Amino acid sequence: MTAAAQVLGLDRASDHLAVRWLGIDIGGTTTDVVAIASDGEVLASGQAATRPGAGLVPGTLEAIAALDVELDALVGVGIGVPGQVDRETGTVRLAVNLGLGAAPVPLAREVKDVLGARVVLENDVRAAALGAHRVLAPEAEVLVFVGLGTGVAAGVVIDGRPHRGAHGLAGEIGHVVIDPDGEPCGCGAQGCLETVISGSAVRRRWGVEVAAAGHALAVAAAAGDTRAQGILDDVVAHLDLMVQWLAHTYGADVIVLGGGLGRLGDPLLVPLRHRLRERAGRSDVAARVVGPERVWCAPAEIPLGAVGAAAVADAPIRPIEGVAIRLARGPEGRDGLPASIKT
Ligand SMILES: [Zn+2]
Numbered sequence: 214m215t216a217a218a219q220v221l222g223l224d225r226a227s228d229h230l231a232v233r234w235l236g237i238d239i240g241g242t243t244t245d246v247v248a249i250a251s252d253g254e255v256l257a258s259g260q261a262a263t264r265p266g267a268g269l270v271p272g273t274l275e276a277i278a279a280l281d282v283e284l285d286a287l288v289g290v291g292i293g294v295p296g297q298v299d300r301e302t303g304t305v306r307l308a309v310n311l312g313l314g315a316a317p318v319p320l321a322r323e324v325k326d327v328l329g330a331r332v333v334l335e336n337d338v339r340a341a342a343l344g345a346h347r348v349l350a351p352e353a354e355v356l357v358f359v360g361l362g363t364g365v366a367a368g369v370v371i372d373g374r375p376h377r378g379a380h381g382l383a384g385e386i387g388h389v390v391i392d393p394d395g396e397p398c399g400c401g402a403q404g405c406l407e408t409v410i411s412g413s414a415v416r417r418r419w420g421v422e423v424a425a426a427g428h429a430l431a432v433a434a435a436a437g438d439t440r441a442q443g444i445l446d447d448v449v450a451h452l453d454l455m456v457q458w459l460a461h462t463y464g465a466d467v468i469v470l471g472g473g474l475g476r477l478g479d480p481l482l483v484p485l486r487h488r489l490r491e492r493a494g495r496s497d498v499a500a501r502v503v504g505p506e507r508v509w510c511a512p513a514e515i516p517l518g519a520v521g522a523a524a525v526a527d528a529p530i531r532p533i534e535g536v537a538i539r540l541a542r543g544p545e546g547r548d549g550l551p552a553s554i555k556t
Pocket residue numbers: 387388389398399400401402403405
């Protein structure tokens with residue numbers, strides 16, 4: 214049993230239950246897959262290396278095969294994928310990290326041809342937002358999930374449904390210009406939000422080439438590296454602004470920070486909540502929007518993207534009992550909780 218299946222409630226022998234849905238989250242380096250039963254139980258979960266370019270479809274099928282589950286009763290497959298997703302045609306294009314250029318890749322059709330079930334695509338961050346809603350806060354009227362990875366993007370769930378906006382770009386906050394004189398961005402503009410608070414921005418500003426830049430930065434800051442601390446402080450200051458925009462613009466009652474940087478947990482969350490709390494103490498308006506205890510870091514062990522992708526294909530998803538209370542706590546209130554739900 215994988216850690217994710219454990220956290221999501223795979224707590225009894227369930228070989229007799231058939232897989233009805235698959236949820237797949239194709240990331241830049243890894244692909245997460247979950248198998249869901251008709252009652253929403255997570256029957257299996259797994260992870261495989263993503264194969265870019267022409268390897269995308271075969272790599273996705275290999276990740277599914279590695280789950281080693283019967284798919285005879287499969288009714289739906291949801292796939293969360295970065296890049297420009299066309300839900301109507303089931304194609305994806307312009308995903309730099311996946312080696313996809315301008316030509317649309319018919320991902321949905323090719324997977325459907327092999328599995329014989331309905332396949333739907335969704336933008337990866339939007340799928341993760343839906344996963345966060347179903348698993349962490351199904352009661353939330355408006356949930357915003359922010360993927361802080363190589364880039365920055367938000368997925369918005371309103372009344373339980375993904376909000377895509379008129380052009381399908383709702384939540385693409387990474388390219389909002391916050392400093393017109395700032396660093397050049399890959400999109401062609403200057404000073405976009407993701408030139409400040411993404412994992413790649415941290416790496417560039419710090420000048421240290423490490424895989425998990427956010428984690429390394431937090432470790433260095435905690436060890437007394439003042440330059441690392443300065444960059445971390447600046448990231449938190451901009452996250453604070455971002456949380457305010459999202460809270461006011463969407464009327465969010467829960468904001469979840471995910472992606473490599475967002476999963477950092479306390480080094481981000483403690484100072485961020487401190488800023489939010491301080492402002493709420495001074496401003497009646499700030500006190501009425503999303504509370505500091507409703508800003509969470511995504512639990513690293515739960516494949517929210519894959520679970521959310523299954524939900525995009527209409528799979529019922531079970532929430533984790535009591536998780537909101539735990540995520541709301543600061544580090545001092547989490548003693549004795551399983552590591553999987555500590556943020
Ligand atoms: Zn940009």
